[in-house]
Amino acid sequence: MFHKYTFLLFALYCLCSDGVLSNSLLAPCKIEDAACIQKSVQAAAPKIITGIPELGIESSDPLFLERIEGDLSILKYKFFNTTITGYKDCQISNIIISPDLTNVHFELNCPTLKMSGLYDINGRLIILPVEGNGDFFLTTGKYNILVDSELKIQPGTDGKSHLSIKNFKLKCTAKSPIIFDFRNLFNGQKDLSDAVHKFANESWDEVSKLVQDPVFYACMNKIIKHVNKYLKTVPLEDFKLN
């Protein structure tokens, strides 16, 4: 009787505390073993980005954002119900983790990111006035994203130490032309809309620098929330070797 009971408790403990998949995703590495970490993270990232419904981790590709707000000095824009695809194809590299596990730096190289949703925009796109609202479609070429982030170690509900990603800073650079398609600019006045699209097409580098940050911060914020949700299911000791 006693044995049956302890076995049941043990089985429940395993199911609840470790989750079904947790240990399998991040291969264990020593902190100083950069090559191992790179390999481990590269293998795990696409699975976490795709989402793990069994663990309650939502999809980051497609990534859905109800609201993105860009409040720049000369330009205000809002994107609603935006869907972004492409993050799972970003290559992660140059991962540098501080030996005390308080900071991480890494680089993402994304072949293409596609966004669509509803927009509302008003202000100046560098030299041209721009206003309107409607459907929008954005397709980037190669994007380079540098991420610098703080890490934190905290006890989880299982009493074990868990890693999480805290504040982060981004440096994003478009490496090739971006296709802008904002429907119904200026209430559908074609000549004005064409002028803005032509300018944005030709000046994609300058335009991306002006408008990109609120979008990338909103995306990364949500992706990191999903990653942290995953990290809550797996104790640090399961993927960090001493």
Ligand SMILES: *[C@@H]1O[C@H](CO)[C@@H](O)[C@H](O)[C@H]1NC(C)=O
């Ligand atoms: C976004 O989608 C939700 C759910 O479909 C809808 O209720 C809401 O009105 C949409 N937002 C906008 C600005 O259209």
Ligand SMILES: *[C@@H]1O[C@H](CO)[C@@H](O)[C@H](O)[C@H]1NC(C)=O
């Ligand atoms: C902007 O570039 C896209 C893709 O190259 C092209 O289809 C579109 O016609 C261009 N728009 C203008 C107004 O130049």
